[in-house]
Amino acid sequence: MGERPGLGGLRRDALTPAAVDIPFHDYLEAKFALDERSLNREVQTEFARWLSGKPRLTCLDLGTGTGASVLRLLKLAPETDLHITAVDRDGTLLYTARERTADLLRQKGLYVSVEPAGIRARQDGREIAVDFVCSDLRHFEPNEAPGSYDAVIAHAVMDLLPLRTMTGRIARWLRPKGIFYGSVNYDGETVLFPVYADEAFENSILAVYDASMEERRVWDENSGGARSGRRLHRVLGETGFEPIAYGSSDWNITPLRRIYRNRDAVCLAALLNMIRDEALRSGQFSTDSLDRWYRERSERLTAGELGLIIHQIDLLAEKV
Secondary structure (H helix, E strand, O other), rough: OOOOOOOOOHHHHHHOOOOOOHHHHHHHHHHHHHHHHHHHHHHHHHHHHHOOOEEEEEEEEEOOOHHHHHHHHHOOOOOOOEEEEEOOOOHHHHHHHHHHHHHHHHHOOOOEEEEEEEEEEOOOOEEEEEEEEOOOOOOOOOOOOOEEEEEEEEEHHHOOOHHHHHHHHHHHHHEEEEEEEEEEEEEEEEOOOOOOOOOOHHHHHHHHHHHHHOOEOOOOOOOOOHHHHHHHHHHHHHHHHHEEEEEEEEEEOOOEEEEEOOOOHHHHHHHHHHHHHHHHHHHHOOHHHHHHHHHHHHHHOOOOOOOOEEEEEEEEEOOO
């Protein structure tokens, strides 16, 4: 899309309600900078401290998407030999992840070989291997023996998965004293600014948005849902983990002097669509009222007036 100052890469004339349609791939790419500044620094620092000084690590990234966690891991462990298995069910997203990973490694001066299964890179005796696996997590089983992974990472995905089943599998895949790092777990609060004229109407829309997550069934089980952060903290303690650090990683998508940071406007437009779509599916609102709400919020976004704060939680835990 064409660039326009203040809207993070989204044209002002593209923000009319009928025109906004943000592909999921573009949404993931747009929110990289948002996630980067939102991650809980204490939790991330503790994870980096755990990574430091280890000569070699075998890591598993669940729900890789376009490769955000792989890139962060490479930056957090700049001297470590790494073998990373990156899993996602979307081959198109994995292709982008592979390209981004190769580009970063080349920028760091490593010799990079791109192979059908993934990437191999080396420099001055250091070796990095990243295998990209296209698989639904329900059916994924690592080639490595149980207890082989040093670290498992899950970024913005645990709310979509059945927590107890997934943490049990993660515990099985990790070696003793291995680390689980779960970041940006939605935890039950979405707030739009400024307050809508019919505050009760918008509150009802946001309640339906959360309810849609609470009702989600995955693998014939309840998913982490709208309060996945606090639930994940509890379930980790019940499935063989000791929490090391946790804290908020809230999204603050707010304009400064009517200017959005990075590509925040793209994220905001995509999130408005998600909220509207769930409200439409619920059948609880008149089309006219919902269209009026969506148009007003889109016009606020176009004007650089709309803000959104979403509460999320990061967790770091050790397998006991």
